[in-house]
Amino acid sequence: MAKLTMAQALNQALREAMDEDDAVLVLGEDVGVDGGVFRVTEGLLDRFGAARAIDTPLAESAIVGVSIGMAAHGLRPVCEIQFSGFSYLAMQQLEGHAARLRWRSRGRFSASLVMRMPYGGGVRALEHHSESKEVYFAHTPGLKLVAPSGPRNARALLRAAIRDPDPVVFLEPKRLYRAFREEVPDDDEPMALGESQTRREGNDLTLISWGAMLQPTLKAAEQLAKEGTEAEVIDLLSLSPLDDTRLADSARRTGRVVIVHEAHRSYGPGAEVIARLVEKAFWYLEAPIARVTGYDTQVPFFARETDYLPDVARIVTSAHQVLEA
């Protein structure tokens, strides 16, 4: 058992997967010599050689396209896009082919690839380097979409994503890469894609979040506890498929729900969560469901980034409104 940062835990997951299965390889811009922008692929070139830790040209579309071809013919590519803001160049391959191969071939082929990419704000970066556009991927049938919230589940989820027969978009909250350490067990820890987790139990209110926003959400729950409100906190982990059973169970119990995400508000992931809760728990709700989100504008550069990102104060205010409604 070692205490690892999320970057180290992801690195461990890649190493383990590559040790275990020769078909697993990594490719992307600067993933070899450099070990990736955030050093997640560090050491893989030395351990597995240039045929399995591949430095590519700047060519996002080809990186994903080649990964689809490799996957269709038996390999298990894990490709890295340096920042999620660069992934739109590969959207045609991802949406038009990775997501559709299984459906089109009536299950005979599948694109068992993982597309890893850092996403989200909080690292004082600019525009494309700070955004959270989960919905582009979650809206696409045929893709799975997961986002870890710490070192331990990052490692377990990445192992599961690599084993998964379908294309998995793996969003790594970049502000968590080195934010804290966690014990990561030496043994492989099975974890299913498509399951959320309850991170804190409570009966007064349900707070739902994922990725980097889980930290302020948990802090808000602690603050609310001091006021005598016990909030349940659910970590989605998987946005597609979405584990709405756990969400609905909790909402039925508390009757009050706040969703926290850094993505833009309109058509954001929160909207889908709300729709599911309306479908499955409407008659149990005591108050309108609230959203604490980023705004409908590009993420501003670092000096005003904190105004954009949800924080503890905004979450607590929103919780108060939902409790008082």
Add this chain to the structure above:
Amino acid sequence: MILIRYVEQSLLRLYAQGLMGGTVHTCIGQEGCAVGVVSAIDRQRDMLFSNHRGHGHYLAYCGDIHGLIAEIMGLPIGVCGGMGGSQHIQRENFYTNGIQGAGVPIAVGMGLAERFKGTGAVSLAFLGDGTFGEGAVYEAMNLAALWSAPTLFVVEHNGYAQSTPSSLQHAGDLSRRAEPFGIPVTRTEGADVIAVFEVANRLLGQIRAGKGPRLLFLDTHRFAPHSKGDDFRDREELERINRECDPIQRLAAQIGADTYEQVRKAAEIEVDIVLQELGVQ
């Protein structure tokens, strides 16, 4: 060029002091490309689409040190209100963008718009050698040649994209990639600012005369790391290029020590004044 270098060095310093966000890609070593090309444009009407390594292009275009540094510090008085940062600067006919290759078709479109209006303006698209990996570059070149766009493609070939050398990224001869589209390529050494200026001037004249797009392929060297991080390149090789390929030293030899010292001093004072105005060092 000296002014650009002082600004870039200040940016690296300010970054290390935690006064800036994002990252900074400096053009230290490549100033000859920026100054040579941009000095040849018609600032009243030509359009310039720069890239992530664009501070030199910007300063050569308008000399706005204050707006640039303030922008990268995220201040509301920055050229884009501190919202865009180093890679997302727009002012007059100057644009940048952090997505590699994205500006190339846009620049072609700008050129086409101006040709449609009959203004005689030329658009310029700056790109690095690594950016030849992106498909949009080829789509843009094809359209530019097919529709005879008044566009000058300027390639700054520094041999690397981040940590990855050109030889690991590109098959064949990069300098000839545009030729099959019927775009004439002129290759020049970026460290010789006067030669760059003369060639750019000639190519811009051809484009303005309606001869279609041209590509200027500049061999150059990045002296500093890709951004502010690690540099994996060979130390001795770095020392050699610093000694032999510095555009500023080349120019100093051409203009003589006295003139050089005057220019250097003036640039130093100008940058210092801006830093003082911004309350930083």
